[in-house]
Amino acid sequence: LAKTTQPISMDSYEGQEVNITCSHNNIATNDYITWYQQFPSQGPRFIIQGYKTKVTNEVASLFIPADRKSSTLSLPRVSLSDTAVYYCLVGDMYTPLVFGKGTRLSVIA
Amino acid sequence: DTAVSQTPKYLVTQMGNDKSIKCEQNLGHDTMYWYKQDSKKFLKIMFSYNNKELIINETVPNRFSPKSPDKAHLNLHINSLELGDSAVYFCASSQSGLAGDEQFFGPGTRLTVL
Numbered sequence: 001l002a003k004t005t006q007p008i009s010m011d012s013y014e015g016q017e018v019n020i021t022c023s024h025n026n027i028a029t030n031d032y033i034t035w036y037q038q039f040p041s042q043g044p045r046f047i048i049q050g051y052k053t054k055v056t057n058e059v060a061s062l063f064i065p066a067d068r069k070s071s072t073l074s075l076p077r078v079s080l081s082d083t084a085v086y087y088c089l090v091g092d093m094y095t096p097l098v099f100g101k102g103t104r105l106s107v108i109a
Numbered sequence: 110d111t112a113v114s115q116t117p118k119y120l121v122t123q124m125g126n127d128k129s130i131k132c133e134q135n136l137g138h139d140t141m142y143w144y145k146q147d148s149k150k151f152l153k154i155m156f157s158y159n160n161k162e163l164i165i166n167e168t169v170p171n172r173f174s175p176k177s178p179d180k181a182h183l184n185l186h187i188n189s190l191e192l193g194d195s196a197v198y199f200c201a202s203s204q205s206g207l208a209g210d211e212q213f214f215g216p217g218t219r220l221t222v223l
Contacts, residue, residue, distance in 0.1 A: 032209050034209065041216075041217070042214075042216055042217070043113075043199045043201065043214025043215055043216060043217055044152065044199075044212075044214050045214065046211040046212060046213075049209070049211070085150070087152075091208070091209060092209065093207040093208065093209035093210070094207060094208055094209070095208055095209070096154040096157065096165055096167065096208045097154060097208055097209075097212065098152075098153060098154070099146075099151065099152035099153070100151065101149070101150055101151065102150075
């Protein structure tokens with residue numbers, strides 16, 4: 001199981017773009033990169049998943065360099081409601097999800 | 110419409126008691142999961158069921174027993190509760206049995222063992 005490292009916390013002002021980087025140096029060929037978001041007192045919510053290059057959906061973008069040893073979740077123009085914990089997970093499609101401590105994003109008005 | 114629901118939301122009980130947490134999903138998914146989030150906020154899978162059959166059983170004390178009467182329900186029974194069982198328990202579901210598939214989580218059940 002590829003180990004992931006991400007910042008413990010980040011602060012941002014409303015309206016800014018936020019980039020959260022996750023390191024996964026020992027990512028395997030069959031591994032995908034998945035990001036989940038968790039609000040206080042709620043279960044995690046799937047944000048985005050990718051294998052290589054760039055993936056974009058209505059919520060976020062995921063940038064994955066060619067070596068795939070890291071990835072960056074980009075949240076455009078954050079609002080107060082984006083305050084949450086963001087988890088980076090790396091694994092193949094058969095490996096049970098293991099959530100680390102994630103990155104606690106605080107958006108300030 | 111609530112996609113994945115759990116009851117109760119809060120559960121406070123004494124050591125040694127037996128309790129159950131119920132989970133239901135109305136998404137038509139084939140696979141359901143139970144996760145435990147401890148006080149340090151690590152969220153780890155406990156069980157996974159696909160079409161009422163157990164497919165993942167992580168290292169969990171046998172005091173914990175999942176029961177799936179049908180593929181829309183996965184209940185968690187806990188016998189002889191211990192202080193260390195205090196945590197938030199999340200139920201989740203996904204369309205396929207692939208763990209990497211998007212999982213939909215319930216709101217959680219906060220269990221406090223006194």
